[in-house]
Amino acid sequence: MTEGKKSSKSSQKLLALNPSEDAEFQKKVQQVKKKESRPASTLKPGVVYVGHLPQTLAEPQLEAYFSQFGKVNRLRLSRSKKTGRGKGYAFVEFDCDEVATIVAETMNNYLMGERLIKCEVVPPEKVHEKLFVGSRKMFSKPKRPAVTRYNRDHDPEQMKTLTGRLLRKENKLRKRLADKGIDYDFPGFAAQVPAKKAQPSADTSVCSEDTTPVCTPSVLEKRRSMKVDDDDDEVIIKMQPISDNSEDDEDCEDTVEEKESEDEE
Numbered sequence: 001m002t003e004g005k006k007s008s009k010s011s012q013k014l015l016a017l018n019p020s021e022d023a024e025f026q027k028k029v030q031q032v033k034k035k036e037s038r039p040a041s042t043l044k045p046g047v048v049y050v051g052h053l054p055q056t057l058a059e060p061q062l063e064a065y066f067s068q069f070g071k072v073n074r075l076r077l078s079r080s081k082k083t084g085r086g087k088g089y090a091f092v093e094f095d096c097d098e099v100a101t102i103v104a105e106t107m108n109n110y111l112m113g114e115r116l117i118k119c120e121v122v123p124p125e126k127v128h129e130k131l132f133v134g135s136r137k138m139f140s141k142p143k144r145p146a147v148t149r150y151n152r153d154h155d156p157e158q159m160k161t162l163t164g165r166l167l168r169k170e171n172k173l174r175k176r177l178a179d180k181g182i183d184y185d186f187p188g189f190a191a192q193v194p195a196k197k198a199q200p201s202a203d204t205s206v207c208s209e210d211t212t213p214v215c216t217p218s219v220l221e222k223r224r225s226m227k228v229d230d231d232d233d234e235v236i237i238k239m240q241p242i243s244d245n246s247e248d249d250e251d252c253e254d255t256v257e258e259k260e261s262e263d264e265e
Contacts, residue, residue, distance in 0.1 A: 045094060048122065050118070071095040
């Protein structure tokens with residue numbers, strides 16, 4: 001009985017509604033039968049690049065959405081290692097390359113989350129062997145995101161290291177611009193770093209309250225008049241010569257003493 005049923009089913013022939021198109025219809029039927037009879041091992045997987053994705057979509061939502069087209073073997077959403085946020089593009093591998101082609105044609109410029117997503121088939125020769133490495137692992141947020149790591153309080157040594165790193169990068173940038181013949185001057189990080197205070201020398205005076213030191217001939221003469229004798233470990237200070245006004249002061253003192261003696265008498 002079973003053999004008779006099988007033979008009756010196989011003997012049935014599909015006919016086109018329009019007899020004039022029966023020949024073309026039979027060709028399409030044979031093509032479909034060949035595809036159905038093709039073993040699963042001959043199916044070639046296809047990879048689709050999906051770009052301009054909304055930030056709210058994660059791996060479970062993307063896999064559930066693209067599974068309506070066909071079986072999804074692997075899916076990888078590119079994420080930032082520092083912040084953990086999605087970069088806006090993903091790679092989806094389907095079980096059949098024909099399904100991947102249909103998805104790319106259907107979903108290209110499709111409005112999703114106020115964005116027009118971009119889809120295109122990745123050629124097999126451009127699919128890297130490590131493209132889907134770790135795609136099945138559950139994503140875990142980084143313990144120390146970049147924002148909190150860089151905004152934390154730094155001690156003086158760390159600030160010195162960070163400042164030196166920024167200045168080195170800036171110097172390399174200036175050299176590259178100069179090598180390309182670009183005359184462009186900008187303040188950069190060097191303008192924000194406070195300049196080192198120069199130590200005062202023997203020929204300058206910092207006694208003034210002004211921002212700029214005052215050097216007068218009299219101050220320089222006083223500094224040069226001070227000499228140190230290293231042999232005797234004694235400091236010899238040359239005093240300035242006594243001016244003529246000192247004699248007048250002595251005469252005044254003598255006259256004052258004479259007047260006081262006369263008053264006493």
